[in-house]
Amino acid sequence: xxxVVARAAGRERRWVPTVRSxxxxxxxxxxxxxxxxxxxxxxxxxxxxxxxxxVTVAAIWGGLWSGVLAAVGASLALPVLVEPAGGAxxxxxxxxxxxxxFLAIAVVLGLVVGNATDERHRAERREREARxxxxxxxxxxxxxxxxxxxxxxxxLLLEPFGLAACRVEVSLDGTPLRAxxxxxxxxxxxxxxxxxxxxxxxxxxxxxxxxxxxxxxxxERQLLEAATRQAAVALDRARLDARARLxxxxxxTSQLRAAMFSSVTHDLRTPLASIKxxxxxxxxxxxxxxxxxxxxxxxxxxxxxxxxxxxxxxxxDLAKIRAGALIPRRTxxxxxxxxxxxxxxxxxxxxxxxxxxxxxxxxPDAAVDPVQIDQVLTNLLENAVRxxxxxxxxxxxxxQAGRAVRVRVADEGPGIPPEEREKVxxxxxxxxxxxxxxxxxxxxxxxxxxxxxxxxxxxVEETTGGGTAVVFDVPIEEAHL
Amino acid sequence: xxxxxxxxxxxxRRALRTSLEAHDYEVVTVxxxxxxxxxxxxxxxxxxxxxxxxxxxxxxxxxxRVRAFSEVPIIVLSVREAQTDKVAALDAGADDYVTKPFxxxxxxxxARAALRRAQPDEPTQPILRFGSLxxxxxxxxxxxxGEAVHLTPTEYALLEALVTNPGKLLTHQWLLRRVWGQGYGxxxxxxxxxxxxxxxxxxxxxxxxxxxxxxPGVGYRWVAEPAG
Numbered sequence: 001x002x003x004v005v006a007r008a009a010g011r012e013r014r015w016v017p018t019v020r021s022x023x024x025x026x027x028x029x030x031x032x033x034x035x036x037x038x039x040x041x042x043x044x045x046x047x048x049x050x051x052x053x054x055v056t057v058a059a060i061w062g063g064l065w066s067g068v069l070a071a072v073g074a075s076l077a078l079p080v081l082v083e084p085a086g087g088a089x090x091x092x093x094x095x096x097x098x099x100x101x102f103l104a105i106a107v108v109l110g111l112v113v114g115n116a117t118d119e120r121h122r123a124e125r126r127e128r129e130a131r132x133x134x135x136x137x138x139x140x141x142x143x144x145x146x147x148x149x150x151x152x153x154x155x156l157l158l159e160p161f162g163l164a165a166c167r168v169e170v171s172l173d174g175t176p177l178r179a180x181x182x183x184x185x186x187x188x189x190x191x192x193x194x195x196x197x198x199x200x201x202x203x204x205x206x207x208x209x210x211x212x213x214x215x216x217x218x219x220e221r222q223l224l225e226a227a228t229r230q231a232a233v234a235l236d237r238a239r240l241d242a243r244a245r246l247x248x249x250x251x252x253t254s255q256l257r258a259a260m261f262s263s264v265t266h267d268l269r270t271p272l273a274s275i276k277x278x279x280x281x282x283x284x285x286x287x288x289x290x291x292x293x294x295x296x297x298x299x300x301x302x303x304x305x306x307x308x309x310x311x312x313x314x315x316x317d318l319a320k321i322r323a324g325a326l327i328p329r330r331t332x333x334x335x336x337x338x339x340x341x342x343x344x345x346x347x348x349x350x351x352x353x354x355x356x357x358x359x360x361x362x363x364p365d366a367a368v369d370p371v372q373i374d375q376v377l378t379n380l381l382e383n384a385v386r387x388x389x390x391x392x393x394x395x396x397x398x399x400q401a402g403r404a405v406r407v408r409v410a411d412e413g414p415g416i417p418p419e420e421r422e423k424v425x426x427x428x429x430x431x432x433x434x435x436x437x438x439x440x441x442x443x444x445x446x447x448x449x450x451x452x453x454x455x456x457x458x459x460v461e462e463t464t465g466g467g468t469a470v471v472f473d474v475p476i477e478e479a480h481l
Numbered sequence: 482x483x484x485x486x487x488x489x490x491x492x493x494r495r496a497l498r499t500s501l502e503a504h505d506y507e508v509v510t511v512x513x514x515x516x517x518x519x520x521x522x523x524x525x526x527x528x529x530x531x532x533x534x535x536x537x538x539x540x541x542x543x544x545x546r547v548r549a550f551s552e553v554p555i556i557v558l559s560v561r562e563a564q565t566d567k568v569a570a571l572d573a574g575a576d577d578y579v580t581k582p583f584x585x586x587x588x589x590x591x592a593r594a595a596l597r598r599a600q601p602d603e604p605t606q607p608i609l610r611f612g613s614l615x616x617x618x619x620x621x622x623x624x625x626x627g628e629a630v631h632l633t634p635t636e637y638a639l640l641e642a643l644v645t646n647p648g649k650l651l652t653h654q655w656l657l658r659r660v661w662g663q664g665y666g667x668x669x670x671x672x673x674x675x676x677x678x679x680x681x682x683x684x685x686x687x688x689x690x691x692x693x694x695x696x697p698g699v700g701y702r703w704v705a706e707p708a709g
Binding site (some may be wrong): 265266269270271272273274275276277278280281284286287288289293296297300303304307 | 490492493495496497499500502503504505534558560581582583584585586588589
């Protein structure tokens, strides 16, 4: 940051001649005199004009004191350089008039220039202050964590204010927050500014200069207060943000819980409904079941019992994942062999959908837990089959992708809109396009947990036909690299 | 008797079809709400068994659409057991609500009751008998074991609403509007008070009712089967 505001205001210095202004005041008439000498013999009018120019230049360049000094110099030099033209009396009055004119020019121009310079300084300072404040508020409102933003804020104040140390101590909703920045030894003049939002004090800002540094000026104090107000606003926003986030998290958690509850209720009761209807029907002595009907009912009961069992397994898996008990037992594994077995199993379970398996001929082994990867593949394939139209094709493709084995399971189902592609991995999420009673809503959640535990990643892509492809990477066995 | 089953679960469709066919019902099953509405229009079934959680339209909406053109008895079969779901479905025009999982006997009994109510050719008897209880709808007289039971006009109106809809689950809102008038609908405490009075006068025991069953949070049902 190149903003420096710790500088005495120009106005205060104006009535004291600086070395620079005296140098200019001495230099300019000397140059004028040299020019006048060089142009010898010089007419009276020309000489006066040259010195007038010199005074003007000095006053504009160096301000009031340069102008006055130049005027004095010019008044002294004029009689020496220009031969008296008509008697000492006239000569004396001429030089006096010239001296008064020179002085008048110097004073008027010097004051005008001085005012303009003051204005410019003020404008520059305001600009610097505005830039500093803008920078500070940018830093504070940048959406960073309050701690980090405050540290940076303290750091940013060091240089502009010439500080050795800057400390901020606040309390946000009972949480103490500290930030500080130092640059060399402190112990000099210090300033304590309260940080206040509305009427509520949040804390203080302490600015400290090195030993022997000049005390804080009024302007600097004001600017420091303005900077502190920026911090206060930002802190207040951070506090409100945190509250809003907490409230949102709360709402999401209870929403998730409600969704989970209704989902589990639904998923457990639906197969139970078929089982109970079947059993009570078989027990009903007033009904006349022929052997075919009995078989139908018993088959339904059997299938629904399996489904219930799978669901309970999934829920237990999820519980295990949540408890952090899912640790892969990695062994060098040929994923293509697992895929073949899973595909075979799915084919027999869902004959109405075609399942196609392709893999590279020399696929390297992966460092995975075969049982867990079997489950990932089973979940992905079950999903794909469930979302496939009758007669559709599910394509399973295995290939090496860098240091990973990449598995892609694509279906010809209705696809998943881009905004839902992340959500499908959330527990009990069901796509809007999926039938309500299809899966457990846990398959992809479990798959993601397993893949992540293997250090891999899993994501959803669109297929060219508008269907869904779930893709995952798991690391290749080291020996193959 | 033709029954249309609307449920997106193939297994429950199969179980219902087999069980109902074993009781000589003619069964047609469909998997979506749209097919359900069209099915009612095309097949004119005698009974509609409807799941609420359908993939396309919610079951409550299906009830509303069907009620726009048909008075077919509708029994809702759902895993949703929240009172609000039941009330919404019943207020939309469903006749009964059976929570999954259910026993076939129960569903069959509810189905029989719904079908009986819907019989258009069976004129309502002016005198109804439930055991020793006798209700003369024409003269507005109620006797119990031969003794006259004195009912206030509101109590009688409530009794009439119940006995003329035997077996049907009547929601609080429906009963309040029917007995107290259109401006009512949320004053369930009135209803509770009058049902208690009615039970007392009719000799019904609230802990094991033989006449009026309370469906907590939803409404009441007249369960006594008329005798003779």
